[in-house]
Every structure is written in structure tokens, then in C-alpha cells.
Amino acid sequence: MRYTKQYSSPSELLVILENRGLDCSDTENAEHILRSIGYYRLSGYLYPFLKAPKSEHIYKSDSTLGKALSLYEFDRELRLLLFNQIERIEIAVRSAITNIACEETEDVFWMSKSEYFANTDKFNKTIQLVDKEIQASREDFILHFKESYEEPYPPSWMIAEIIPLGTLTRVYENISSNQIRKKIARYFGLSVPVFISWMTIITLTRNSCCHHARLWNRSLSLRALTMTRPLRPWLEDDVQQGRVFFTLCILKHFIDIIRPDNDFKQNLLVLLEKYPMIDTQAMGFVDNWLEQPLWEC
Incomplete structure (x- = not known):
């Protein structure tokens, strides 16, 4: 056609x-x-x-066109709210992965060495991406390292700062030491599979926010895993794992650990009150969402 x-x-x-x-x-x-x-x-x-x-x-x-524009403005403000939380989560995850792995391996260059990874092919693909990022980087700390030191790759914490979040998640997923992976995931109150799943959802959401994509009623084709034995306050009722409400729950779980005095819940309530016409069921909200243990905090 x-x-x-x-x-x-x-x-x-x-x-x-x-x-x-x-x-x-x-x-x-x-x-x-x-x-x-x-x-x-x-x-x-x-x-x-x-x-x-x-x-x-x-x-x-x-x-009316005005109602559609209200939806548009709500979605824009929702993306800003989510991206603000994702920024904090991304920084904390980068720090946790580099700190814990450096402590466990006692090797500051672990991220660029194949011996620490389970799948050599995946490692080789990742290191090719790292090479491109280092080559293209104009960050002062990367330029200084290349001018000052003879090692082919900078320390892992520098690499973690310049690679995309999705690449960092793949680095984590390919770490051969289950002890290291468990320790990182447990730092965020999660099992390894759930941590990988949630980081993938966060990366997809981050990309949607960066590209100004519609978010409020979108259904993700990728279904996130959920905690079966939560270590922290979580959800008592089943929710639609492909809807934005579940993503909001994921972000709140992380941000409550990273910054316990956060105002994420308050800002979300203010946004929903500002746009009372929004169909929260289309976003995956359950009627008693504020009574769920995660949101009572």
C-alpha cells in the first residue's frame, strides 16, 4: 500500500x-x-x-481543543516530574554500581576488563560502545585522563559517568560475580532480576521524557517484574505493570531509599489536583492507591 x-x-x-x-x-x-x-x-x-x-x-x-491541550500540558508536567526523579535515581545507581564493584573487586579498572564479566561477546559489544563514548567525550576529566595516564581506559567511575544508563544496566547484568550483583540490587531493596527489570523501565521512561513522547496513558509492551517478597513498603494490590502508575511506583521505591525526605508524592498530588479532568484509571491508578503501603509513607 x-x-x-x-x-x-x-x-x-x-x-x-x-x-x-x-x-x-x-x-x-x-x-x-x-x-x-x-x-x-x-x-x-x-x-x-x-x-x-x-x-x-x-x-x-x-x-474541545482546550481539553486536549489540558491533556497535553498535564503530560508535559508529568514528564518533568518523572525526569526529576529519574535524574536522582540515575546518579545513585551509577554511584552504587561503581562503589560496590570497586570495593568487591579491589580493581578500579574492573569495568574495562573481560575477566569480571560472564559473557565475552556482550562485554566486547559494551567495550566498543565505551570506546566510542571516550573518543567523543569532551568532558574535562576524560581529556585530562587521556593526556596524563598511559592506561587504555579510565577508572570505572569515569566510564560510568559517560555511558548511557541502558549501557550501564547491561554492564551490571553481565557482571559474573553474583555476590556483586546481589549486593548492588540489595542496596536498593531489590532482587537481581527485579533490579534489572526496573532499570530497563526507568531507561525507557527516561528516553520518553527526553524525546517529549506521550506518557500519561501509554502502555509499555515491556512488562516490569514485581517484588514477590518486598523488603520495603510496596503494593498490596495488583496493578497494570505496563501503565505509568507502575512506573511511578518504581520511581517512588527508589527515591524513598535515595532521599527519604523527598517530596515526590506531594508533587504528584499537586499535579493531579491541578488537572482534575485526567482519567487516572487510563494511567493504571487503582482507586485506593494512596492506601497502598508504598504511598502511605
């Missing part, structure tokens, strides 16, 4: 939306907004307002 859709200008798209039943009268400068945001990006926030069957592209009677 050939793609036959033609380009439509923002003014033309505005007419199309109105002809499909969307009330745009509640939004000043609607054409300018379409031009600034882009119809394709905004269409993901218009989708919930379509009548069934959605393939007919007819909007429900009370649908």
Missing part, C-alpha cells in the same frame, strides 16, 4: 477538526497552537475524545 495522505496546513487542519465535531472556540489562537505544537503530536491527545469506532474520526459532543 502506498502512502497517499497529503500535507495540510494548520488552518486547513483546524477546519478538518471542526468538521469532525471538535469545538475549537474555547481556545484563543488555535491555529497558532497547531503550528507551534504540530497536529501529529497533538493528535495523541485528541484521540481519547473520539467516538467509537475511533476509525471514523468523529469527536464526542463535549470534546
Whole structure:
């Protein structure tokens, strides 16, 4: 099948939306907004307002452009909230992996030595990525190391600072010492499989935030593992593991360990109160989520 859709200008798209039943009268400068945001990006926030069957592209009677823009703004603020927590988690995980592995191996260069890893092929692929990051890095500490020392690779804590979070997770996953992997995971109150699973979810969420992707009602194809024997307050009820609420739970678990006096819960409540029209069930929230042990803290 050939793609036959033609380009439509923002003014033309505005007419199309109105002809499909969307009330745009509640939004000043609607054409300018379409031009600034882009119809394709905004269409993901218009989708919930379509009548069934959605393939007919007819909007429900009370649908307005303003409501779709409120969804858009909520999602933007949600991404900022999540990214703020992910930043703290990412820094803490980088520190824990390098500190614990350096202590256990007594080797500051462990991350660049194959003897510490279970799968040689995976190690070789990772070290190729490390080579590229070192080559491209303009960080002062990397430039100083290359100018001052003869070792081919910098200490592990320097490598951990320049590789992507996903690569660091693969480094952790490939560590041959189960004792080291357990110690790192236990530092965050988790088993090894759950730690790997949750770091993968955090990485995917981080990337979504960085690329301004729709997050609030997205369903992840990757289902995170959950704790069967929690070491800390967790969830008593089952929740949808592919929805953003479960991601929020993952982030709260980490941030409560990293920064016990955090205001993550308060900021989330403020955001939800600011946008009362949000369908939290579409985000995977359970009705009694604030009564769950994790969120009572």
C-alpha cells in the first residue's frame, strides 16, 4: 500500500477538526497552537475524545481543543516530574554500581576488563560502545585522563559517568560475580532480576521524557517484574505493570531509599489536583492507591 495522505496546513487542519465535531472556540489562537505544537503530536491527545469506532474520526459532543491541550500540558508536567526523579535515581545507581564493584573487586579498572564479566561477546559489544563514548567525550576529566595516564581506559567511575544508563544496566547484568550483583540490587531493596527489570523501565521512561513522547496513558509492551517478597513498603494490590502508575511506583521505591525526605508524592498530588479532568484509571491508578503501603509513607 502506498502512502497517499497529503500535507495540510494548520488552518486547513483546524477546519478538518471542526468538521469532525471538535469545538475549537474555547481556545484563543488555535491555529497558532497547531503550528507551534504540530497536529501529529497533538493528535495523541485528541484521540481519547473520539467516538467509537475511533476509525471514523468523529469527536464526542463535549470534546474541545482546550481539553486536549489540558491533556497535553498535564503530560508535559508529568514528564518533568518523572525526569526529576529519574535524574536522582540515575546518579545513585551509577554511584552504587561503581562503589560496590570497586570495593568487591579491589580493581578500579574492573569495568574495562573481560575477566569480571560472564559473557565475552556482550562485554566486547559494551567495550566498543565505551570506546566510542571516550573518543567523543569532551568532558574535562576524560581529556585530562587521556593526556596524563598511559592506561587504555579510565577508572570505572569515569566510564560510568559517560555511558548511557541502558549501557550501564547491561554492564551490571553481565557482571559474573553474583555476590556483586546481589549486593548492588540489595542496596536498593531489590532482587537481581527485579533490579534489572526496573532499570530497563526507568531507561525507557527516561528516553520518553527526553524525546517529549506521550506518557500519561501509554502502555509499555515491556512488562516490569514485581517484588514477590518486598523488603520495603510496596503494593498490596495488583496493578497494570505496563501503565505509568507502575512506573511511578518504581520511581517512588527508589527515591524513598535515595532521599527519604523527598517530596515526590506531594508533587504528584499537586499535579493531579491541578488537572482534575485526567482519567487516572487510563494511567493504571487503582482507586485506593494512596492506601497502598508504598504511598502511605
